[in-house]
Amino acid sequence: MTDETNAPVRFDTKIAVLLRDDLETWQRLNVTAFLVSGLGTQVPEVIGEPYADADDTPYLPMFRQPVLVFAGSKELLTTAHTRAVGRGATLAVFTSDLFSTGHDEANRAAVRAVRRDAMDLVGLAVYGPRNAVDKILKGASMHP
Numbered sequence: 001m002t003d004e005t006n007a008p009v010r011f012d013t014k015i016a017v018l019l020r021d022d023l024e025t026w027q028r029l030n031v032t033a034f035l036v037s038g039l040g041t042q043v044p045e046v047i048g049e050p051y052a053d054a055d056d057t058p059y060l061p062m063f064r065q066p067v068l069v070f071a072g073s074k075e076l077l078t079t080a081h082t083r084a085v086g087r088g089a090t091l092a093v094f095t096s097d098l099f100s101t102g103h104d105e106a107n108r109a110a111v112r113a114v115r116r117d118a119m120d121l122v123g124l125a126v127y128g129p130r131n132a133v134d135k136i137l138k139g140a141s142m143h144p
Contacts, residue, residue, distance in 0.1 A: 014133040021071040035125035070140035077121040094123040
């Protein structure tokens with residue numbers, strides 16, 4: 001007898017983060033958290049049901065599918081960004097300027113101040129059909 005609740009699921013969509021490969025560990029973690037934080041507000045179907053333990057302690061819901069994290073060069077981030085914008089993908093960006101800001105309003109102002117083709121990208125998150133995300137991230141490798 002198999003346990004169907006633990007059977008692997010193949011999703012038609014993908015949540016992926018691409019990080020620049022020269023970031024420090026704390027930066028990689030921080031950038032990843034920021035990049036995926038807005039996804040559930042714009043694409044609510046990526047969020048599962050709330051959690052509870054055996055004592056009925058409630059916990060927040062999380063993504064219903066894995067978040068895959070990739071690494072690549074500065075040039076690859078620029079290429080992936082261009083591909084994502086060209087495909088109209090659901091996209092979040094994190095630029096190097098955001099390491100020196102301290103709050104959301106300042107973050108948005110820092111991104112707004114730079115033209116798309118001049119952004120110093122250190123990370124991006126993309127969501128969409130699996131094959132489209134794969135094409136956007138072509139050349140990236142799984143984060144070590």
